[in-house]
Every structure is written in C-alpha cells, then in structure tokens.
Amino acid sequence: MDKLLIRGGRPLHGELRVSGAKNAALPILAATLLASRPVVVRNLPHLHDVTTMIELLGCLGVQVIVDERLGVEVDASTITNFQADYELVKTMRASILVLGPLVARFGEAHVSFPGGCAIGSRPVDLHLKGLEAMGARIEVEGGYIHAYSDGRLHGAHIVMETVTVGGTENLLMAAVLADGQTILDNAAREPEVVDLANCLIAMGADISGHGTDRIVVNGVSDLHSCEYAVMPDRIESGTYLVAAAATGGSIVLRGAAPDSMDAILQKLKETGAAIEIDGDTIRLDMQGRRPLPVNIKTAPYPGFPTDMQAQFTALNTIADGASSVVETVFENRLIQTHEMNRMGAKIKIEGNTAFIQGQASLTGAPVMASDLRASASLVIAGLVAQGETLVDRIYHIDRGYECIEERMQSLGADIRRVS
Numbered sequence: 001m002d003k004l005l006i007r008g009g010r011p012l013h014g015e016l017r018v019s020g021a022k023n024a025a026l027p028i029l030a031a032t033l034l035a036s037r038p039v040v041v042r043n044l045p046h047l048h049d050v051t052t053m054i055e056l057l058g059c060l061g062v063q064v065i066v067d068e069r070l071g072v073e074v075d076a077s078t079i080t081n082f083q084a085d086y087e088l089v090k091t092m093r094a095s096i097l098v099l100g101p102l103v104a105r106f107g108e109a110h111v112s113f114p115g116g117c118a119i120g121s122r123p124v125d126l127h128l129k130g131l132e133a134m135g136a137r138i139e140v141e142g143g144y145i146h147a148y149s150d151g152r153l154h155g156a157h158i159v160m161e162t163v164t165v166g167g168t169e170n171l172l173m174a175a176v177l178a179d180g181q182t183i184l185d186n187a188a189r190e191p192e193v194v195d196l197a198n199c200l201i202a203m204g205a206d207i208s209g210h211g212t213d214r215i216v217v218n219g220v221s222d223l224h225s226c227e228y229a230v231m232p233d234r235i236e237s238g239t240y241l242v243a244a245a246a247t248g249g250s251i252v253l254r255g256a257a258p259d260s261m262d263a264i265l266q267k268l269k270e271t272g273a274a275i276e277i278d279g280d281t282i283r284l285d286m287q288g289r290r291p292l293p294v295n296i297k298t299a300p301y302p303g304f305p306t307d308m309q310a311q312f313t314a315l316n317t318i319a320d321g322a323s324s325v326v327e328t329v330f331e332n333r334l335i336q337t338h339e340m341n342r343m344g345a346k347i348k349i350e351g352n353t354a355f356i357q358g359q360a361s362l363t364g365a366p367v368m369a370s371d372l373r374a375s376a377s378l379v380i381a382g383l384v385a386q387g388e389t390l391v392d393r394i395y396h397i398d399r400g401y402e403c404i405e406e407r408m409q410s411l412g413a414d415i416r417r418v419s
C-alpha cells in the first residue's frame with residue numbers, strides 16, 4: 001500500500017494551477033444521465049472518485065469517450081441498466097447521485113444503500129423523502145434502494161430538514177425532468193450546487209434561485225447536449241494555501257475561484273497571511289512568520305466548510321497561541337487530531353470541539369490517514385514537523401487531490417510516494 005514520506009521543515013514557495021472541483025464534477029457527471037443527447041464535460045480533475053463515477057456510468061451502459069482536449073463526452077442514450085452495484089457504491093458514496101437522474105428519466109433506479117463512513121453516519125433519508133414527495137415509490141431491500149415512477153415525477157414543495165449538499169443535488173436533478181414546478185426550501189447554497197445548476201441550465205433546464213436557500217425548478221420534457229467546464233476546486237485551493245501559510249511560505253494560485261472562498265480567505269488573513277486577489281489569481285505570503293491561531297466553526301455555505309476544518313486544525317497545532325475548532329456538520333470529523341497528537345500536537349477533544357494549544361514545532365512520526373481531508377491535514381502536519389513523517393493509507397488522498405506529491409514537490413516540499 002502506498003504511503004507518503006515527508007521530511008518537514010521547509011517553507012513552500014511557488015505557483016500552481018487549480019484543478020476542477022471534485023465535488024462539482026461528480027454531480028455534473030451524474031447529471032449527464034438526464035440528457036437525451038451527448039454532453040461534454042471539461043476541466044475534470046484526474047482523481048480516483050472521478051474515474052469511479054465514469055466507471056459507474058459505463059456499468060449503466062452509458063458511452064463515455066475522452067476527446068482530444070481531455071473533455072469527457074457522455075452519451076446516456078445507450079443506457080441499458082439502472083443499477084449502481086454495491087462494489088462501486090462502497091468505494092464512493094457519491095454514487096447515490098445517480099438515483100435522482102435515473103428515476104426521473106427512466107422511471108427506475110436500483111442503487112446500493114451507501115453506509116456510514118469514517119467521518120459520520122451520513123444518512124440519505126432526505127434524498128429519499130424528497131423523491132417520494134415527487135411521486136417516486138421507494139423500497140429498500142437487500143441493501144439496495146429501489147426507486148420507481150410510473151411516468152414522469154411531479155413537482156413538489158420540499159422543505160429540507162437539514163441543509164444537505166448531495167440531497168439538494170439529487171432532488172434538483174430529479175426536478176428538472178418532473179412535471180410542473182418544484183420548490184426546494186432550505187436548499188444547500190454551496191458553489192458546487194450552483195455549478196451543477198448552471199450545467200443543467202446549459203442542458204436546457206429551467207432553474208432559478210440556485211445559490212440561495214430556495215431553488216425553483218420548472219420541469220422540462222427533455223434536456224439537450226451541451227459543453228460545460230467544471231468550476232475550480234475551492235477545497236484543493238484552500239488546502240495548498242493553508243500548507244503555504246503553515247510552513248511560513250508563499251504561493252500563487254492561478255485559475256482559482258476566490259469568490260467561492262470568502263470564509264477560507266478570511267480565516268487565512270486572521271493567521272497573519274498577506275493575501276491578494278487579482279481575477280482568478282490568489283497570492284498568499286506568510287513572510288516566514290509563524291501563523292496566529294484561528295477559531296473555526298464549520299457550517300454549510302457560506303459558513304466555514306467542513307472540508308477545510310482538518311487543514312486549519314493542522315495549522316493551529318503550530319500557531320502562536322490557543323484556538324478552538326468546532327465541527328458541526330459531521331459527527332466524527334476530528335478523528336485526525338489523535339494522529340496529530342502523536343506528532344507532538346496538543347489537542348484536547350470535548351464533544352464536537354477541539355481545543356488546541358499551538359506548539360513551536362511538531363515532530364515527524366508514522367501516522368495513518370482516516371479520510372480524504374484528514375489525510376491532507378496530516379500531510380500539512382508532516383510539512384511543518386521536524387524530521388520524517390510517513391502517512392499511511394494515502395489512497396484516501398488520491399480520491400480528492402490530483403498528484404499531491406508532485407504538486408507539493410513543485411513548491412519545494414521534500415515529499416515522495418513510497419510503497
């Protein structure tokens with residue numbers, strides 16, 4: 001099993017181009033199931049999760065062609081199968097995103113029930129309730145969700161009990177081909193939901209209010225082809241910015257989406273980093289200083305993203321003072337702190353809060369990654385630590401970060417993949 005070997009203590013300096021956003025690419029690929037003509041998706045990141053989603057589309061009988069400009073052309077007119085098997089769903093929970101499109105377009109979907117994962121129990125009850133409100137019949141049997149509809153789904157007024165990104169995306173995709181109007185209240189406002197809505201609009205959907213907590217969809221009879229480029233990844237961007245700040249370095253990110261990163265950039269400024277935005281370029285310079293501690297409380301967008309919590313926790317471990325990090329979105333997302341303590345961090349957990357006393361430095365150690373963002377945070381901890389850190393189970397990191405060791409090396413980090 002691959003591991004990352006890091007020799008820490010070097011400030012990062014350099015320039016990177018931001019990849020396409022994983023969490024926008026996955027729903028957009030699922031949305032191609034709704035179109036009766038081929039859709040071309042560009043700016044897809046080269047990640048395991050994206051490959052898994054393409055594999056899932058292939059299993060459904062969808063024709064997927066990679067064109068000469070590395071765009072992926074998806075033709076769902078060849079679909080032969082409506083089942084997302086356990087073998088794929090267990091490796092990627094986002095497979096649940098094919099449920100809404102399949103039942104809306106074909107009146108039938110069988111998707112393996114995604115279980116919990118390292119970060120929490122992660123139910124999908126709100127996806128199912130919403131589809132039922134739109135007329136789908138849902139049965140759960142043998143570990144599978146079976147969804148059926150006789151004819152088209154119908155519009156409905158759905159008030160989501162909790163803000164859910166995937167739930168909003170699934171229901172949005174189902175609503176675009178439903179009969180009549182659907183109103184999604186308490187909808188997720190995440191930029192990735194907006195990117196999905198913009199892609200659906202480019203395919204001919206009638207959607208308004210995306211980016212607010214009320215999305216209104218007027219169903220249309222079919223969707224056509226389009227070409228769509230996935231938005232830049234705000235979490236990948238944030239991760240490299242934090243890595244540069246934690247090491248006292250500087251970085252220039254090109255092709256970023258700073259408008260989607262307000263909460264992240266504000267916290268980075270509080271660490272003492274100088275930040276300049278120029279169009280889609282973000283410049284951060286820590287000028288060799290040790291970061292100031294920042295208090296964090298995760299919340300749905302536009303609040304501070306849970307997907308950046310672990311990285312900021314890593315930065316706080318070596319900050320000049322004490323801080324607290326409150327995780328409100330997932331129940332088990334402070335798990336990486338135990339590994340950080342093995343590197344000399346001083347973190348105490350009480351309920352959903354981590355109390356961190358910043359240390360002058362960490363010491364390298366063998367550590368184990370438990371999920372994608374936890375892995376990224378352990379890499380950051382390794383970059384600031386004295387000595388060698390070996391991060392195990394880095395298959396998690398390959399799900400969400402394109403060539404992380406090459407990109408970190410280009411910034412001057414001493415990091416390599418070993419088996």
Ligand code: EPZ
Pocket residue numbers: 023024026094120121122123124125126127128162163164165166167306307329330331372373400
């Ligand atoms: C998406 O997961 C992201 N994944 C996650 O990114 C991200 O952490 C999360 O949104 C929150 O921003 C993708 O976009 C593929 P949710 P999702 O439904 O949609 C509860 C990463 O590292 N809930 O918004 O699964 C749920 O338990 C990842 O890239 C219900 O109770 O998250 C959680 O507490 C991991 N019932 C909260 O809502 C439901 O039916 C938010 O979850 C659905 C969710």
